[in-house]
Amino acid sequence: MSNTTLGKPHRSDPADVSSSIYDVVIVGAGVSGAIIANELSQTGFRVLILEAGPGHDLTIPGYEQYLSRFYASASKDNNAPYPRNRNAPMPRSTDVRRLQPGEPDASGYIVQNGPLALDSTYTRVVGGTTMHWEGKALRMLPEDFEMRTRFGRGLDWPISYEQLAPYYRKAEFELGVSADVEDQAYHGIRFDPGYVYPMRGIPASYLDKTVARGLNGAEVTLRGEKFALTVRGTPQARNGVPNPRYDGGKGYVPVGAVSVEQVEQGERCQGNNNCVPICPVQAKYHAGKTLVKALATGRVKLLPQAVASKVVIDPGNGRVRHIEFKAYSDPGSTEHATGIARGRVFVLAANAVENARLMLASDLPGTSNLVGRNLMDHPFLLTWGLMPEITGTLRGTQSTSGIQDLRGGAFRRHQAAFAVSIHNDGWSWATGSPYSVLADIVDRQNQFGAALRRRLVDQVSRQLQLAFMVELLPDQNNRVTVDARYTDPLGNLRPVISYGLSDYTLDGIAYSRRLSRLIFQRLGVEDHTTYDPLDYAYVSYKGEGYTVRGGNHWAGTHIMGTSAKDSVVDGAQRSWDHENLYLVGAGSMPTTGTSNTTLTLSALSFLTAERIRGELDQDRSPATIAAA
Amino acid sequence: MHADQAEFQDFLSLSSVVTGFTAFQLQGTGQAESYFSTLIDILGEATVAALLQVFRRVQRETGEDAAALDRLLRAAIFSDEKLGPIARNLIKLWYVGTWYPLPAAWREAFGELEKDTTFVVSPAAYTEGLLWPAIGANPAGAKGPGYGTWSAPPRIPEV
Numbered sequence: 029m030s031n032t033t034l035g036k037p038h039r040s041d042p043a044d045v046s047s048s049i050y051d052v053v054i055v056g057a058g059v060s061g062a063i064i065a066n067e068l069s070q071t072g073f074r075v076l077i078l079e080a081g082p083g084h085d086l087t088i089p090g091y092e093q094y095l096s097r098f099y100a101s102a103s104k105d106n107n108a109p110y111p112r113n114r115n116a117p118m119p120r121s122t123d124v125r126r127l128q129p130g131e132p133d134a135s136g137y138i139v140q141n142g143p144l145a146l147d148s149t150y151t152r153v154v155g156g157t158t159m160h161w162e163g164k165a166l167r168m169l170p171e172d173f174e175m176r177t178r179f180g181r182g183l184d185w186p187i188s189y190e191q192l193a194p195y196y197r198k199a200e201f202e203l204g205v206s207a208d209v210e211d212q213a214y215h216g217i218r219f220d221p222g223y224v225y226p227m228r229g230i231p232a233s234y235l236d237k238t239v240a241r242g243l244n245g246a247e248v249t250l251r252g253e254k255f256a257l258t259v260r261g262t263p264q265a266r267n268g269v270p271n272p273r274y275d276g277g278k279g280y281v282p283v284g285a286v287s288v289e290q291v292e293q294g295e296r297c298q299g300n301n302n303c304v305p306i307c308p309v310q311a312k313y314h315a316g317k318t319l320v321k322a323l324a325t326g327r328v329k330l331l332p333q334a335v336a337s338k339v340v341i342d343p344g345n346g347r348v349r350h351i352e353f354k355a356y357s358d359p360g361s362t363e364h365a366t367g368i369a370r371g372r373v374f375v376l377a378a379n380a381v382e383n384a385r386l387m388l389a390s391d392l393p394g395t396s397n398l399v400g401r402n403l404m405d406h407p408f409l410l411t412w413g414l415m416p417e418i419t420g421t422l423r424g425t426q427s428t429s430g431i432q433d434l435r436g437g438a439f440r441r442h443q444a445a446f447a448v449s450i451h452n453d454g455w456s457w458a459t460g461s462p463y464s465v466l467a468d469i470v471d472r473q474n475q476f477g478a479a480l481r482r483r484l485v486d487q488v489s490r491q492l493q494l495a496f497m498v499e500l501l502p503d504q505n506n507r508v509t510v511d512a513r514y515t516d517p518l519g520n521l522r523p524v525i526s527y528g529l530s531d532y533t534l535d536g537i538a539y540s541r542r543l544s545r546l547i548f549q550r551l552g553v554e555d556h557t558t559y560d561p562l563d564y565a566y567v568s569y570k571g572e573g574y575t576v577r578g579g580n581h582w583a584g585t586h587i588m589g590t591s592a593k594d595s596v597v598d599g600a601q602r603s604w605d606h607e608n609l610y611l612v613g614a615g616s617m618p619t620t621g622t623s624n625t626t627l628t629l630s631a632l633s634f635l636t637a638e639r640i641r642g643e644l645d646q647d648r649s650p651a652t653i654a655a656a
Numbered sequence: 657m658h659a660d661q662a663e664f665q666d667f668l669s670l671s672s673v674v675t676g677f678t679a680f681q682l683q684g685t686g687q688a689e690s691y692f693s694t695l696i697d698i699l700g701e702a703t704v705a706a707l708l709q710v711f712r713r714v715q716r717e718t719g720e721d722a723a724a725l726d727r728l729l730r731a732a733i734f735s736d737e738k739l740g741p742i743a744r745n746l747i748k749l750w751y752v753g754t755w756y757p758l759p760a761a762w763r764e765a766f767g768e769l770e771k772d773t774t775f776v777v778s779p780a781a782y783t784e785g786l787l788w789p790a791i792g793a794n795p796a797g798a799k800g801p802g803y804g805t806w807s808a809p810p811r812i813p814e815v
Contacts, residue, residue, distance in 0.1 A: 098797060099779035102754055231807040268803070298800025301793070308797050422793040424806025452806065453796070462787055466751055470744050474734065477676040477726070480747070481790050481815045488791050489812060 042355040042367035045331055050076040051644055053351060053371035055336040055386070057083070058156020059626060060612045060633045061377035062315040063202060066322035067637035073644055075328045076369055078353050080116035080378070081153040083332025086316050086323075088287045094159070095308050106160045106305040106580070110153050113359045114517045116335055121147040121578075126564040132524065138381070139514045139524040145564040146527045148405050148578030150379050154332060157379065157580065158314040158626065160305040162426060163265040165205045165627040166447070167196050169436050170216040172621030175501070179440040181532065182501040183618040186590050186599040187635075189218075195631035197223070200263075203313045203630060204283055206230050207263035214260075215436035226280035227268040229261040230297060233452045235419040235492065236429035242551040243431075248543065251439045257547075259429050259450065265313040265627070266297045266425060285310035286320045299424045301453055333357065334367070336378070337520050339390040341606060348374045348609045354518050362517045372647075373608050373640055377633075380615035381523050384508040384585035387611070389521040395592045395605050400509055402502035402587050404620055406579030407529060409537050410458040411544035412493040413553035421454035421491045422462070428452060434543070435622040444499035444536025447622040448543075454491030455556075457577070462488045492553055496540035497579060499622050500533050508585050529576065534569040537576060581625045583614035600639040601632060612636055666708040667692045669715070673729065674743055675750045676815060677786055682750070685784040690777060691749055698755065698771045699742065707739050738766055751790070753781025789813065 051073035054061045065075045084090035098109035107120045123136030124147040133140045140146065150157045170189035175182035197220075199205075206227035209219055232240070240259035247256050267282040274280040284294035294310035303312050310317075322328045331353075338352040351374060356364040376383045384400040393399045431448040439445075455461035462484070469475050469483045500506075506528060510521035529537070541557075548555045559566060559575040566575050589595025592604035601616045603609040612633055614625040668688055672679045682688055696704050710732050718724040733739045741762045749755055754776050757763075763772070776782050783798040792812035794801055 095797065096779045099782040100776045102774045102776050104796075231804045233806045234809050237807070296803040298802055299794070299804075299806050300797055300800035302797035306797065309800065418810065418812065420793070420806075420810030420812075421791065422788075422796060423801075423810060428806070462791070463752060466748060466787060467756075470747050474730075476674045476729075476734070476743075476747060478815045479676075481676040484787070484790050485792075485812055489810060 042331065042334065042353075042365050045076060045329065045369060046367045048076070048370070050074050050329075050369070050371040052076070052373045052375060052640065053078070053369045054375045054377050055351065056080075056156060056376070056378035056382070057154045057315065057319060057330060057332075058377060058379065059158045059315040059318070059630055061156075061375065062318035062322060063630060063633040064375055064377065064612065064637045064640070065328050066318050067634065068641060068644070069322050069325040069327040071641055073327065073641075075322070076371065077328065077330045078334045078336050078351070078369060079154055079330060079332045080335040081113060081332065082111075082359055083154045083330060086154070086286045086320055088285060088291055088293075091285070091310065094306055098306055104305070107149050107151055109306045110151050110159065111359070113152065115333070115356045115359055115362060115364070116152045117516055118152045119149045121149055124564050126562065134514055137516070137522060139511070139522055141524055141526040143528045144567065144576070146405060146525065146578045147565060148580045148582060150381065150580065150582065154319065154330070155314045155316045161580075161626055162303045162624070163312045164427070164449075164624040165200065165203055165207075165263045165265045166432075166623045167212075167217055168621045168623045168628055170218070171436050171440075172619055172623070175440070175619050181440065183587070183589070185618055186588055192628070192631055192635070193218070193220075195634040196627065198634040199627050199630035201226055201280075202318060202634075203265035203627065204267055204280075205263050205265050205627070206268035208261060211261050212263060214432060222276070224271045224273045225263065226274050227270050227282065230264050230266065230268050230425060230428055232259075232261060233420075233424045233428045235415075235421075235452055236450055238415065238417070238419050239450055239492070239551065240429070243547060246547075246550055248546060250434065250437065250539065251442060253437050253439060255433045255437065257431055257433055260432055262427060262430050262449070264425065264428075266303070266307070267295050267311045268297060283313075283317050286316050297425055301422050301424060301426060303426050331355070333359070335518055335520060336386055337366070337389070337518070339374070339376075339386060339392060339609070340368075341390075341392065346606050348606050354520070356518070364518060372644065373610070375610045375612055375636075375640070377612045379613055380582035380585045381508055381525070383611050383613060383615050385510060385521065385523040387586070388508070388510045392605070394596050396595060398504070398587060398596050400585050401504045401507045402584040402618070403506040403508055403525060403527065403582070404500050404502060404584035404617075405527070406497045406581045406620065406622075406624075407500055407533060407537065408577040408579050409496040409498060409540045409574055410493060410577065411496070411541065411548075411555070411557045412455045412458045412491065413548050413555045413557065414487070414490040415492050416490075416552040418485065418489045419492070421489050422452070424452045426451060426453045427495075442532075442535070443539060444501075444533045445622050446496045446498045446536050446540055449495040449497065451493040451495060453493075454488060455493050457495065458493055461491060492551075494544055494547065496537070496544070497622055497624075498533055498536045498540060500620070501530065502584050502587065502618060503530060529567065534567070537574055538569055538572065541572065541574065581614065581620060583617045583620045583625055586611040586615040587618040588616045589618065601636045602639065610636055610640065663705070663708055664689070664692055666712055667695075670708065670711045671746065671750060673725070674747050675786055677750075685786070687750075687753070687777070687781055687784050690781065691746075694749070694755065694777050695746065698769055703738075703742070707733070707742055710736075710739060738762070749777070750785070751787040752785045753777050
């Protein structure tokens with residue numbers, strides 16, 4: 029089967045860009061920007077994408093530079109494949125330190141204002157954070173859209189699950205999701221009759237099956253409500269076996285690696301166990317796959333190494349006049365030229381942190397003063413132990429199954445819901461295994477030779493790690509701000525974040541720990557979970573301590589709502605204050621429930637593209653308004 | 657490249673004993689010469705020669721007696737303040753392709769070494785690490801075993 033092929037991206041120089049007026053100017057070449065660019069360019073509109081990071085051509089050799097850097101990196105953190113770039117710096121988990129009360133830590137790119145240090149990251153390269161995302165593609169539950177109405181907690185969305193459902197279908201096509209629809213209708217998730225995912229579910233790992241054998245049907249009671257636990261396959265945006273029933277029997281063709289040359293790679297997941305930080309064969313979706321289709325229209329200009337620095341507003345009518353950017357030719361030098369990007373419609377698609385940062389750096393906190401506020405992420409609690417038998421570790425995709433039964437329920441009036449992932453990569457995230465285990469056996473257990481090998485198998489190949497992804501509600505005190513004291517080498521203001529966990533979430537975390545004990549007891553798992561009080565992410569709550577990791581699901585900094593008073597954007601992600609400006613991505617989400625954010629923000633991007641297309645269609649005359 | 661082929665063979669024999677893989681398997685990774693020169697590069701020829709000399713003596717004294725080899729290796733190398741940390745580092749080098757800095761006590765006693773920092777020898781050193789075959793897995797990000805293989809029980813080589 030052929031893969032997407034195309035010539036080199038249509039590049040442009042900054043001066044060229046500044047002399048043109050585009051139909052749409054998009055900031056950020058990640059998944060939101062790529063979907064909107066593709067949808068609009070396919071119907072004839074001219075699009076400019078400004079990308080802060082370097083734009084290696086979308087080629088196999090370009091991609092393999094990332095892979096090679098990952099192999100050669102001693103730290104295999106989730107940004108390890110992507111080069112440090114002073115002009116468009118990105119957060120790295122390895123930069124995070126324990127905070128002292130009242131002392132912001134500015135040693136990494138993100139200034140951490142506390143109270144809790146957050147080790148979430150994002151990636152500033154073409155393709156954005158989908159380069160390193162894991163690819164979990166769960167829909168949100170219908171009840172997640174109505175948290176205020178149903179549970180008196182958080183906020184309601186201005187749109188419902190039913191309204192978003194058609195766009196979920198588009199997103200599942202675009203991202204290439206593998207799942208069996210019969211496994212995914214739970215907690216009110218509804219699919220159209222006859223709907224199937226593009227590809228069949230990714231097979232469960234041997235570990236999943238062993239856990240399922242011991243656990244399925246186990247009943248737990250939470251605040252009087254009974255839940256039966258089931259190990260369930262996770263929808264994943266990675267290539268599996270196409271479902272011939274897809275699209276009314278038309279089937280589906282997986283999208284493999286992107287390249288200028290014809291290649292046959294990435295049409296099936298090979299089990300490289302490296303979704304994060306980089307799939308070596310591109311079997312996992314990344315935004316480059318959508319971007320190449322957009323670029324192939326010839327109507328999309330991609331300007332890499334151009335950092336948006338200011339959104340300039342016409343004070344008369346509140347419309348965006350242009351976006352100022354700083355273009356650098358060498359990532360090693362801060363030498364740059366300032367350019368302006370002009371268009372009829374502007375879309376900020378730089379992610380929840382960078383969108384808010386850019387707005388606040390442009391002195392645009394919004395009528396509601398909510399820009400940057402309600403910052404959310406998914407806090408993760410990890411628990412880990414050893415299975416009673418060898419189940420194999422570091423096999424398959426990093427996670428193939430989970431327990432989703434406590435994503436919803438009446439208990440959400442009182443405490444956070446959560447989703448559970450079973451990890452095929454063992455204790456990697458929690459302890460740095462298998463490296464840490466190797467070092468322990470060699471340096472502390474004093475083993476070598478055959479004895480070393482036997483201990484490795486005993487201590488690595490029985491590992492079970494559960495990751496509890498816990499709901500975090502919008503809270504105006506959790507926020508992104510800027511501060512003139514903190515700038516990057518190009519002179520752009522850096523994001524300053526304040527982040528803490530409410531009792532609602534902490535109760536969900538505490539219950540997650542309790543549930544993990546019940547699961548381990550039932551399976552005969554030897555519990556090895558320990559939380560180090562010196563860890564930067566350690567929190568004490570009701571007499572117990574926990575280490576809470578970031579989920580890289582930045583959200584909520586420009587929430588959607590029903591008016592300019594209660595929100596930053598409307599249900600189609602259009603700014604209430606600036607009618608030709610859209611802020612897109614997870615930043616628009618008023619709540620995130622217990623779904624990884626990418627599938628939902630992709631669905632929102634399709635919805636927004638449709639709205640923008642409608643507006644541009646109404647006014648097909650050449651863009652002169654923005655030239656003023 | 658090393659001048660002394662005999663010394664390289666001793667390096668391979670030592671590596672085989674401490675890693676639990678045969679010299680044949682070690683050669684099969686394609687990394688042996690690179691690790692030998694890495695060791696010399698970091699520690700200097702004299703220190704590497706001293707390590708191999710002690711290993712030769714241990715081998716001579718123990719012959720085919722595996723238990724004696726184990727005992728004498730612990731006595732002469734693993735519990736030696738200078739050679740022990742080097743031998744442990746050599747194991748990790750083979751298993752994950754990474755050199756980790758020698759302990760602070762070592763540096764204090766025997767001197768700082770310019771190249772004694774954390775580094776992965778090469779991209780291939782990572783993918784050819786012995787840790788992965790030892791646990792019946794592929795190195796994360798390389799040598800994918802194929803769609804759906806993870807559904808079957810793991811196949812871990814007997815030792």
